[in-house]
Amino acid sequence: MTDHAPTPIRVAVAGASGYAGGEVLRLLLGHPLFLDGTLTIGTLTAGDNAGTTLGSHHPHLLPLADRVLADTSVETLAGHDVVFLALPHGNSARYANELPDSVVLVDCGADFRLRDADAWTRFYGGEYAGSWPYGLPELPGARDALRGATRIAVPGCYPTAASLAFAPAVEAGIVEPRVRIVAVSGTSGAGRAPKVAQLGSEVIGSARAYGVGGLHRHTPEIVQNLSAVAGGHVDVSFTPVLVPMSRGILATCSAPTTVDAGEAHAVYTKAYRDEPFVHVLPEGTFPQTKSVVGSNAVQIGVAVDADAGELVVVAAIDNLTKGTAGGAVQSMNLALGLPETAGLSTVGVAP
Numbered sequence: 001m002t003d004h005a006p007t008p009i010r011v012a013v014a015g016a017s018g019y020a021g022g023e024v025l026r027l028l029l030g031h032p033l034f035l036d037g038t039l040t041i042g043t044l045t046a047g048d049n050a051g052t053t054l055g056s057h058h059p060h061l062l063p064l065a066d067r068v069l070a071d072t073s074v075e076t077l078a079g080h081d082v083v084f085l086a087l088p089h090g091n092s093a094r095y096a097n098e099l100p101d102s103v104v105l106v107d108c109g110a111d112f113r114l115r116d117a118d119a120w121t122r123f124y125g126g127e128y129a130g131s132w133p134y135g136l137p138e139l140p141g142a143r144d145a146l147r148g149a150t151r152i153a154v155p156g157c158y159p160t161a162a163s164l165a166f167a168p169a170v171e172a173g174i175v176e177p178r179v180r181i182v183a184v185s186g187t188s189g190a191g192r193a194p195k196v197a198q199l200g201s202e203v204i205g206s207a208r209a210y211g212v213g214g215l216h217r218h219t220p221e222i223v224q225n226l227s228a229v230a231g232g233h234v235d236v237s238f239t240p241v242l243v244p245m246s247r248g249i250l251a252t253c254s255a256p257t258t259v260d261a262g263e264a265h266a267v268y269t270k271a272y273r274d275e276p277f278v279h280v281l282p283e284g285t286f287p288q289t290k291s292v293v294g295s296n297a298v299q300i301g302v303a304v305d306a307d308a309g310e311l312v313v314v315a316a317i318d319n320l321t322k323g324t325a326g327g328a329v330q331s332m333n334l335a336l337g338l339p340e341t342a343g344l345s346t347v348g349v350a351p
């Protein structure tokens with residue numbers, strides 16, 4: 001514990017009936033400060049499902065199964081030291097404005113991720129809310145900005161995978177600044193609100209690209225991250241693909257290069273040598289989503305396609321853990337001055 005952290009630490013989760021909120025709670029139930037009683041889980045909220053029990057949505061969260069979900073409001077979220085917002089986009093600004101500055105607000109939604117108001121308007125529409133310290137500590141400068149922060153914007157799931165996959169290459173200048181990304185995602189990335197495109201009968205036995213042609217709203221977030229690291233604009237072509245699995249993202253990212261495989265691999269092992277969650281696999285080895293499911297790990301494989309003159313980097317994450325709730329808890333740990341890895345595993349659940 002450090003001077004940042006109040007004791008006890010009272011935590012609320014808004015959107016607890018959803019996938020992201022449920023995953024935050026799963027991680028908090030295993031957090032060492034929860035287990036020793038220093039961190040307590042207070043109000044849990046929902047939208048239309050307010051008044052129902054948490055257990056009716058997340059039977060796996062047995063210790064909290066009888067908790068009744070409250071309405072989501074400034075009043076129900078007041079009186080906590082940390083509030084996780086796991087709500088649809090557009091809902092966060094009112095809490096940022098009305099909860100005290102001293103409350104650590106960790107927003108799993110997109111509202112405060114983009115620094116460019118025009119990009120926000122183009123991809124999201126509605127009023128631009130602003131930008132907060134970005135919850136991807138592995139990016140240059142991000143970790144320092146998160147220490148002691150009381151407002152945190154958790155990255156999107158695809159930007160987490162793609163940014164970590166290509167940040168070392170653009171930082172080292174070993175690629176041309178034109179990155180192509182094709183990333184497959186499990187259906188939990190779409191949240192649990194029913195949508196026809198996510199029905200089992202639509203998804204099982206099929207793979208479907210969407211947001212094709214630079215239309216997906218995560219494109220400007222990936223551009224923002226890679227451009228900041230490169231120190232100049234990086235063009236990004238991003239294509240997401242929905243595949244029939246529950247969790248996981250596998251992002252395959254490439255750009256023109258003249259370096260060989262050994263040099264490229266050395267850039268990555270050096271960049272991530274001190275990162276507890278990012279694992280660069282041995283040369284010739286590439287990740288699979290199963291290896292990281294349920295963990296906060298990022299596994300990265302690096303290759304050079306010498307005939308095509310392309311660096312190819314493959315990254316695997318669990319979209320709900322490192323891609324949302326794990327990144328959120330990691331950022332909370334930093335904000336409160338706790339050990340960054342507290343409550344977070346790097347071991348997946350394969351097979």
Ligand SMILES: NC(=O)C1=CN([C@@H]2O[C@H](COP(=O)(O)OP(=O)(O)OC[C@H]3O[C@@H](n4cnc5c(N)ncnc54)[C@H](OP(=O)(O)O)[C@@H]3O)[C@@H](O)[C@H]2O)C=CC1
Nearest residue numbers: 015017018019020046047048049086087109189191192193
């Ligand atoms: N799923 C993922 O992989 C990722 C999700 N995120 C972000 O996390 C946030 C939550 O996503 P996710 O959990 O997947 O979504 P879900 O649809 O699974 O959950 C949404 C939650 O918000 C509640 N809610 C919906 N509308 C309102 C409202 N108007 N007022 C109050 N509460 C409301 C829902 O309650 P109820 O049950 O009552 O409807 C539910 O608890 C989103 O911003 C999403 O973009 C970020 C990265 C990855």
Ligand SMILES: CC(=O)N[C@@H](CCC(=O)OP(=O)(O)O)C(=O)O
Nearest residue numbers: 109110156157158185186189190
């Ligand atoms: C498979 C799937 O549908 N994924 C979601 C992204 C999930 C995510 O990271 O979302 P936010 O930016 O909304 O927080 C999508 O493409 O919209």
